[in-house]
Amino acid sequence: MAILKVEGLSKFYKDVKALDNVSFEFDQGILSFLGPSGCGKTTLLRSIAGLEVPDTGSISIADKIQTSIERGILVPPYSRAIGFVFQSYALWPHMTVFGNVAFGLKLRKKSEEEIKRKVMSTLDLVGLQGRELRYPSQLSGGQQQRVALARSLALEPRLILLDEPLSNLDAKLREEMRVELKKLIKKVGISALYVTHDQDEAFTISDAVVVMDGGKILQYGTPDEIYNRPLHPFVAAFVGHAALVDGRVVRIEGDNCLVNVPDFNGADLISLAPKVVAAGDTCKVVIRTTEVKLSHDGFPKGTDNVLEGLMTSREYRGGLTDHRVQIGSKELVVTSHKLCPMIRVNGDGGKTFVSIDRSSISVIVTH
Amino acid sequence: MPLIASALAGAAIMTPVLVVMWRSFTSGKLGFTVGLNLTNYLRVFGDKDILPMLSNSVVYAAGSALLGTVLGAFLAWIVARTNTPGKALVELLPLYPILMPPIMKNIAWILLLAPRSGILNGMLQHFFGIETLVFNAFTMAGMVWVFGLACVPLGYLFLLPVFLSFDPSLEESAYIAGSKPVNTMFKITFPLAIPAFTSALVLNFLRGLRSFETPVLQGTPGNIKVFVSRVYDSMALEFNTGLATAYSVVLVVLSVITLYFYIRATRFSERYATITGKGYRVKVIDIGPWKYLTFLAVFLYFLAGIVLPFIVLIVVSMIPYFDYDTFMQFPSNAVLTNYYTVMRHPSFVTGLYNSLILSVTIAIVTVLAGIVMAFTIYRTRAAGAKVFEFIGTLPLAFPPLVLSVGLLIIFIGTPLYNSLWALGIGLFVAYLPYAFRNASGSIVNIHKELDEAAWVHGARWRHVFFKITLPILKPSVGGALFYIFIEAIRNVDVAVLLTAPGKEYGPVTLFEYFRVGQWAEAAAGGVIYLIILIVAVSVAKFAFKMKFSL
């Protein structure tokens, strides 16, 4: 049984396609929607909640149709039995924490005792015990965020939708909450859809990630697949630190393929072959710049893809350093975890060798 | 369904409007209605005098609406957002001028500003030897000043809730970007209040367009003719409702244009969400030494809005007759005869009592209906709901007499005729625009996600409406209730045709003195009326800590 099934969902705002024939299925765990702002991820989430009416397509939750434009079905949001955590928290300013969390329970005509028990246990769960009589304005950002979560969790929904729930928190708190949120959702054992534009957040929190752009789903896979095997240049560019160069497949050797990159002085790079590929295909070559190794003296023979270039500049970024290396007509920004001592000796403008492991290169055929 | 409720309220409004509109296509006057034709409209559009009249009307209405609404908004900002000293007083002072009916302000200001007999010119001459007649009530400026003062309350009451529930992070981000408080006020705070401001502006503009007392009392002697006099002449001289309606249609067109701009200005309603779901505390801005100036501004408005005219009324109610010399002899020549007369007035007490109950009811019902209507427009997906923006405001385009003819026609022959229900419905139609415009202007300030959070957590529309929208709108609901109650308790124009013989409806008798021009008795009645209200408001405010949108 799929907890969520979306088929052929499209939504237009005048000329802008917010959703373009989106289809996917989702079973359980945490699924993140990742993409730049305006990619349609929030519209998708709101359509699932019933807050937006798509122009075409259908949505089923737990095999029950919730939205089907073709069949004229539109279950109102209040009957969908889902949770929703808004980016702005949307806490009702005129109600206490208790009032906010108890709101849905009261509407479900639960007994007063049960409401109280449920609210308290949920507040316990999110670590807000003892704050039930405060008003939202008397809480910190992180606490407000937990109230918003508790408000949804108290109703024990099958599915909870979270719309950039951490974007209003500061960096440190965000990282803490990320982990805590994941633990909490796993503990409660419900499925969650998580919208974010922060790939670190998406990768940390989710079991699977959907990358969206221009209202389309570009890739749906595990964080590992998305990161290491992007199927679309946009995914590669958006997810993590990657450099993209144009190339042409020269030949295929078993699991590997050889790609010629004109920008790198016509060097041939070896990489793992994508599923469907043929010699002569034009392609994008995606290089994970965090995996690239640098050396002043060069690499032992047999090292994958050794290229020669010039170090133009370096930017020290705390734990990380960006090295700008000019290879052919392309500048490669290599991020390393420590300063390379050899390069420090030579300084800027020195000759530098670069090695890229074949597993750090993906080839995306563009034809 | 909010839509059905709005449709009902809309129908209640549209029915009298459609009835008089239908009348406008028949020729002949009262008692002779025959045929369906365009005679009235041909006359209206063939009337070559209406253009200068219209331009006078627009200058007058726009001038006073701007003056009043801007002043009201400014006062609201001072009260809600600044550290002006004397907080308790500053909160209270702008409320009192609301209590004074516009007609009282009119007469008091004529006495103050009349060129040759006016108190102010008299004082200038008496104390400073200035012989030039500086002030003149019978000019466009005089009209705009007096009606502008009458426009302040709406601006104040509409804007105050917006400023009171303002998410300070909206302003703080501007400070961080390097904007100083005053700059932030103009660039951030005021623009975000545009929906409420425009709503009040539109209301005041339409009130100005159709207002009759000021043009009659101040415009006619100054030879300033306004458009609405054509409507009244059609009624009073020709007894031709159809023609009056045809003339009113010009006002309808003007209000539709005004509303179009309002709808355009607020079309991206999400932009104006100043009440967000992020918990926050409203912050008071330290405006430095300016705070003494803002205090002065509040105090000056209090003076001009009520103290000065009130003093004039008190003196006029006690002196034998009014002229400058007699006025200045006060209090050595004070007598209380006028107070005996008023207190002896047969329906002073009973009428006030009747209208009290009705006004409270009407205030509650219209405010609720207004919010439901605004809710339908901005919070449901009902197609074409924007049409309610027009419908909800339409009655204001018709002078009261025209509108009440429509109501009269509807009720005739039904059991409702001559009942309190008819009067109630009439007042509902007359005041819904105020309630609606207030709600429409403030509902867009609530971030949509606050509603949506309720939807997804199982709330039906009625839950969203009663548990979320209404409580969050509480400050502006309070203001609207207060205003409509104060207005309804003194309504004469709409009430008069719908009052049953033998039934006393307070204001008709209370303000009769103004109508028949017995200013001294009117002043005495007005003083008693105002003292009751002022005491009531002060007690409510201090003893019960009641909040009139504060």
Added chain:
Amino acid sequence: MLNKSTKVIVVALSMFFLATTAMAAEKAAVKEAIKEAAKDPKAAAQKVIPKQVKREGGSAAATASAAKAFEKASAELYPKAKQEGNLIVYSVWDVEHLKVITEAFMKRYPGIKATYWQGRNPEIVTRALTEFQGGQASFDVVLSDNAPPVIRAAGAIMNYDTVQRDVLVLHDPTMPTVSLQIQALSYNTKKIKPADLPKSWEEVANPKYKGMVALDDPMRAGPLSSMLSGLKTQWKDDARFNNFVKGLKALNVPVHKSTSAMFRLVISGEYSICMPALLHDVMEEIHKGTPVGYVKTIPPVLFPRQAGIYAKAPNPNAGKLFAEWLISEEGQKTIDSVGRESSRNDFKSKTSIDAAFGKGAKPLPVTDQLFLEDPKKWLDTYVKPIWEG
């Protein structure tokens, strides 16, 4: 949940339904009015409107016979009126006055419950004629100045000639004249010396009064326009009339739409001369010691205040009884007690013409039928071309 189009239809239908119901009611009312008119062609077309006649003098004999006629009429009407049990009056008069008058009437005729509704003239006409068109038996008597002739012109007045006609200053055989509106030229005694005052209405147009006169708006159905109609009738001289209006216009003074506000401004010294004021206002102020006076030698303009019986009156006998009683000695005393002018030529009071203007005064009655029934047409014909030309 309803879909979009259903919602739109719901809204549209509910509005349409309410509107059409109302319009159907309106149409039915109009049809009925037309039917009624067809039954009685005279009601629809102009009725034979009797001229108002000014009666001079007043003798003891006339007074006695009027009293006798009233007693007879009263004895006849009272039992029937008592059976009807109610009396509903629409009036422009102050509520205070109406209260006193109806209470006195009820005291005199127990068993009749008198109620009133007070509105301004346009409101009275609107309400009365809308009810008439709607076939409503809603009131019995309209007691006012400008409204009754207009309502009569629409066929909504039941002709009734008072039995006390011989003692009336102004008599109209269709509607009993129960009081008079008397206009006088009033002035501020602090501002202008008696010697400098105009000697006639016509003299107000003298350029030397420029800047001193407050003028009632001649283009509304108000005191000045009724005075003009009275003068026009009396003079029968179009050139003289036109010159007078031209002269008034040439004064280039402020005009007022509110007679009472204008009078207050004359008292306050804003203007010196009030063109014109109502006698009972002037008398009340003089009584209070206010520095105003009026020119006794200028003939007062008389405008009838009538008690017209509504064509569909539910209590016609009570209405007639009320009208007769108002003209009777007792009724006139009640009217005088609230400061209003008597309509009888044999009634002594400070607002009576004899007392205020002396025995030899030649009052100027407003009797022009066109002016009374369609003031707009009269003004458009005789005043507008000069005033706005």
